[in-house]
Amino acid sequence: MIVTCWSVKGGSGTTVVAAALSLLLARRCPQGAVAVDLGGDLPAALGLAEPAGPGVLDWLAAGSDVAPDALERLAVDAGAGLRLLARGAGPLPDDGGDRLLAAVAPPTGAAAVVDAGPMSGLGTAMAAGATVSLLVLRPCYLALRRALAAPLRPSAVVLIAEPGRSLDARDVEDVLGVPVRAVVPFDAGIARCVDAGLLSSRLPRPLVAALRAAA
Numbered sequence: 001m002i003v004t005c006w007s008v009k010g011g012s013g014t015t016v017v018a019a020a021l022s023l024l025l026a027r028r029c030p031q032g033a034v035a036v037d038l039g040g041d042l043p044a045a046l047g048l049a050e051p052a053g054p055g056v057l058d059w060l061a062a063g064s065d066v067a068p069d070a071l072e073r074l075a076v077d078a079g080a081g082l083r084l085l086a087r088g089a090g091p092l093p094d095d096g097g098d099r100l101l102a103a104v105a106p107p108t109g110a111a112a113v114v115d116a117g118p119m120s121g122l123g124t125a126m127a128a129g130a131t132v133s134l135l136v137l138r139p140c141y142l143a144l145r146r147a148l149a150a151p152l153r154p155s156a157v158v159l160i161a162e163p164g165r166s167l168d169a170r171d172v173e174d175v176l177g178v179p180v181r182a183v184v185p186f187d188a189g190i191a192r193c194v195d196a197g198l199l200s201s202r203l204p205r206p207l208v209a210a211l212r213a214a215a
Helices: 014-028 056-061 097-104 121-129 141-149 169-176 188-195 205-211
Strands: 002-007 033-037 076-079 082-085 111-118 132-137 156-161 180-185
Touching: 002 014, 002 121, 014 033, 014 082, 014 111, 014 132, 014 205, 033 097, 056 097, 097 121, 111 121, 132 141, 141 169, 156 169, 169 180, 180 205, 188 205
Parallel strands: 002 111, 002 132, 033 082, 033 111, 132 156, 156 180
Antiparallel strands: 076 082
């Protein structure tokens, strides 16, 4: 199973959702999980030091001449059954999605979670080819407008519920025609946990409760 989390605007919460989902799936899947970072912030969200070596983008840039298991050997241990493939250096390419999807496809009993960040050529390919494509969205008219114009529809939406917004999950479902799989509360405790680098060791209960259905 490959789950790709993506957004149509920066600052939507995609990285935190992807990090939490990867931790939940690592605990649930017998063979663990791998988190694939295309946005660049996943190590920090998981409370890890920034990997110093090459990453996903370096592997893509090397082309098809590298050994078949080269990408797997770049993964670092993130604890509790989770491995992390860091972003690496350079801009996101527009192509390479098919190669990357094939390379990160997990064995039976495992899962891969991709943090694709805001839409890009590579991120769109990863979302289109994933088993589950989750759009992380704030209930903002401008974000919903962009999501409606996006070149693909997600499998479902993870909605970041912000107080005072006039749009809710039903509005999002009506406009996009896909289900809202999870509603994550806008909780200061979640932000504090991420800021302190404690997400991997102390997943906040509101976040776990909200994402259990998506996981």
